[in-house]
Structures are given as structure tokens and as C-alpha cells.
Amino acid sequence: MAKLKVGVLGATGMVGQNYVRLLENHPWFEVSFVAASEKSAGKKYADSVAGRWHMPTGIPNAVQGLMVEDANKVDKAVGRCDFVFSAMEMDKQVVRDLENEYAAAGIPVLSNSSAHRWTEDVPMIIPEINPQHLDIIPVQKKNHGWKKGFVVVKPNCSLQSYLTPVYALIKAGYDVDRMILTTLQAVSGAGYPGVASLDIVDNIIPYIGGEEEKSEKEPLKILGRIEGGKFVNSDSIRISAHCNRVPVVDGHTACVSVGFSGRKPALEEVLRIWREFRALPQELDLPSAPKQPIIYLPEANRPQPRKDRDADKAMAVSIGRLRQCNVFDIRFVGLSHNTVRGAAGGGILNAELAYKKKLL
Ligand code: NAP
Secondary structure, three states: OOOEEEEEEOOOOHHHHHHHHHOOOOOOEEEEEEEEOOOOOOOEHHHHOOOOOOOOOOOOHHHHOOEEEEOOOHHHOOOOOOEEEEOOOOOHHHHHHHHHHHHHOOOOEEEOOOOOOOOOOOOEOOOOOOHHHHHHHHHHHHHHOOOOOOEEEOOOOOHHHOHHHHHHHHHOOOOEEEEEEEEEEOHHHHOOOOOOHHHHOOOOEOOOOOHHHHHHHHHHHHOOEEEOOEEEOOOOOEEEEEEEEOOOOOOEEEEEEEEEOOOOOOHHHHHHHHHHOOOHHHHOOOOOOOOOOEEEOOOOOOOOHHHHOOHHHHOOEEEEEEEEOOOOOEEEEEEEOOOHHHHHHHHHHHHHHHHHOOOO
16 A cells, blocks of 8 residues: 655654654655745755754654755645644744645645644544544535645643543543643643753743643533534533643643542542543554553552653553542543654544544
């Protein structure tokens, strides 16, 4: 089978580098096009990331010599890629317009940007939770008159650490109605060069602009439904979030308290639900899907970013410290890899799902 040709917009950044790394030897997709800002355009990819390649493995041979294009020039991508991953750091309105331009040019866009997350006909997907939201794509195409192109986004990078385990309880029939979460977010979440070392070494910063709003609102769209050709948010959960930047390179942690409105599961039942949780990516055996999406670690001092962020290709959520909550009902600690599961790996899993659904 010929592989689909893939473009990476923002290929020189933290998330873009992860796309380039993770797509090496992908069974269905191959990187054929890399693009970034005007200042990187015209250079060979290896030269454009010289001195700022942060991946644990070398630059894939097949990408090293690709010429970086200016991502703002959509015509450069036409005929060179079947779809693109979008991971650019720029003004949100500019990103929205640009992603629409790619879609209008017949190139589907799988985006990591927050730009389109609240566009009413754009699905925000975690494949284990709401794969059915891809059903809005025909409506989106019709709304714009797009024939082949469309836009799909993934949520903020911290959600993956806590939403899948909470969703597993909802799927098992328990009514979660409130959550308080405190995130401890890695510096790679701020891109490169990101947070200044003098701000973050030996320190914690109790503020990440816009992050608490995303943590509180995005789950409501993901847990919502399609009605009349647009998304209607879930109104059953209230979430209160504290988001902190901590001196960890990769891996977002979340300390979570959960309350139920009806019957409450025993702790053993919660563990069973998490252990047995499987979803569409596992049923379809998607190449990037973790075999076990939620891994419970019984040790009292886990999960830890350094030890647990790479669990199952860095695509699983590691959970620990499940116990009764004195104020709500249960509490636990979740961890996921922010630039893999929370960014490039999550984007690739979205593309694999879209491919299996014959959208690509
Ligand atoms: P980053 O390391 O700062 O990289 C930004 C990328 O955007 C670079 O490739 C850069 O190209 C490109 N870019 C900047 N200005 C541009 C312009 N005017 N036109 C075209 N390309 C431009 O950022 P990042 O962490 O990879 O994040 C990228 C996106 O993913 C952001 O929207 C971010 O919110 C989102 N995201 C990040 C994470 C994470 O954990 N880091 C997780 C989820 C989502 P040059 O190198 O040429 O400047």
C-alpha cells in the first residue's frame, strides 16, 4: 500500500519536531512536506533546526534534506501532501484563516492549535472518548463548500492526563458532576525556547495564561453532542482548575478530585473500570493507540514524569494514588506526555482514526 503524503506545518517547533520523529517508519503516513515561518523557509530541514533539535533520536534521514516552505503559502503544499498536521505558534485568527485556506485547497488539516477548538462545526477529538464527533465533517464541508478538505483539532495538552480516566467512569454509568484539578505542567508545553530558565529553575509558576479556562471548558465540548449540525456542550460537569508550570521537561501531571451526583463507585470498582477500559482506537488497532489506555500504578509514589511519561509509546495515561476524597468522592493523580499524547502523538492518532473512517 502506498503511504499517504503528509505535511507538517510548524515542523521546526517542539510539537512539529515530535511529528517528524514519530512519523518516521509510520505504516500509513510519510512526511513529504515541511513548513514553518518565513525565517526558516528556503533552508534544508536539518539546517533549520540546527542547534534546536530536542528529540531523543536523530533527525530522520528522509526529512533532513527536505526544503522548508513558508507555511503561509498554501499553494506550495498543493499536490505535495494528502493532508497536513498543523502546529504553528502564531495569532489565533491568522491560524484559523490559514487552516481554512488549506482545507479550501483540498488539504485536510489535523490541528494542535487552539485556534479552531471553539468553531462550532470543528470536532475536538480524543479518539478514546468522542470518535463519533467526526460525524460532523460532512456538515463542515457543506458549510464551507469544501470537497476534500476539513479541519479537526485536538484539545489542550493537559486534558489527556485526567479526562480519559474520568470518561471511563462516565462510560461505566457513573454520573460525574464536579471536578477540582491542579495541573503541574512541563516546560515543553510552552514550546521553544519557552519559559526562561531564570523563571523556572528552582521554582513553580502558579499561572499559565489561558490554561485554566481551557481545562475547564474543553472537556464540556468533548463530552457534548452534535445537534442541528453543531456541537452542544455537556452541562453535567462543573470543573475548577489550577494550572501551574513546574521544572519538568516533559509530562503533565494532574491531581484530581471527582464528585458523583448519583451512586458512587467503590475504589476497587474504579480500578476495575480503568483496568478494563478499551475504546475504538484499541478495537481498530490503530498504530499509535496504546494497548492499555489507562495504566494504574499501585506504588504510593507514582506516577512520576521521568519514570512514567513514556508508558506505551508515551500514549497511555498513567494513574496512581486513587483514594477517597474527604470533600468530593474520589481523588487520584494522572500523568501523560504533553508533547506526544498531548500533542503530536494525539494528532497522529486523530489522523489514524480519520483514515480508518475513510475521511483521508
Ligand atoms: P514552538 O516550539 O514555539 O514552535 C512554533 C512553530 O510555529 C515553529 O515551527 C515556527 O517556525 C512556527 N511559526 C511561528 N511563527 C510562524 C508564522 N508566522 N508562520 C508560520 N509558522 C510560524 O511551539 P510548539 O510548542 O511546537 O506549539 C505549536 C502549537 O501547538 C501551538 O499552537 C501550541 O499551542 C500547540 N500545542 C503545543 C503543545 C506542547 O506541549 N508544546 C501541546 C499541544 C498543543 P519557525 O521555527 O520558523 O519560527
